[in-house]
Amino acid sequence: MIMMMVEERPYFVDSATLEEDCRRKMNTYISALRSGYVRQLAADRGISETAGIEIVLFSSTEPTAMVKEMIELVNSELADERVTARWESWAPDVVDxxxxxxxxxxxxxxxxxxxxxxxxxxxxxxxxxxxxxxxxxxxxxxxxxxx
Structure with missing residues (x-):
């Protein structure tokens, strides 16, 4: 199952605010996962099993080092819970x-x-x-x- 986060603001503008927003979103997603809320939403829609949960951050610009560190932290700390995270480009010249x-x-x-x-x-x-x-x-x- 994929949980998407979309950041439409470029990371080179006010990155401290964007980093804090990303941290809050990531914590919210992880809380929803650990509480069982996400799996309950999936079960309510007939999805009983998943191969894991993937949190994908889409943005038009490459995230800052701190955001990449958060993604890596999710990958290392939540691997046993079958939760991974990654970044994907959402730039118009990449995604059509x-x-x-x-x-x-x-x-x-x-x-x-x-x-x-x-x-x-x-x-x-x-x-x-x-x-x-x-x-x-x-x-x-x-x-x-x-x-």
Whole structure:
């Protein structure tokens, strides 16, 4: 399961504030995980098992050293709880609608389990100026495995 954090402000502007915001968000996510709240939300939506929890920070600029240190701390301290963290670029020149669609479909497929026949993914995303995407209700069908 993936928990996403999106930071639309660039890290080179007032980084101390952004670092503190990231620390608060990370602590909130970890508290929600440890309290069982996240797993309960997943169970309420029919997701009973996960391979772990991945916290992904998306931002248009590379995080500061302190934010990277927080990510590494999550990876080292929460590995036994099957929790990992990482950073991904959200820069418009790196992420386009095809990348977003592929990520959403991959997550939807992983969430519905092995017995599914089809999945309907409907998403409307708005982000940085010029980035707007509507899936239009994409249908994904399970493909037979080839040996």
């Amino acid at each position: 609608s095809e990348v977003v669609e592929r990520a959403l479909v991959t997550e939807a497929i992983g969430s519905v389990g092995a017995g599914w026949e089809f999945a309907l993914v409907w998403a409307n995303l708005r982000g940085q100026p010029g980035f707007r995407w509507d899936s239009g209700g994409r249908t994904t069908r399970k493909m037979p495995r080839r040996h």
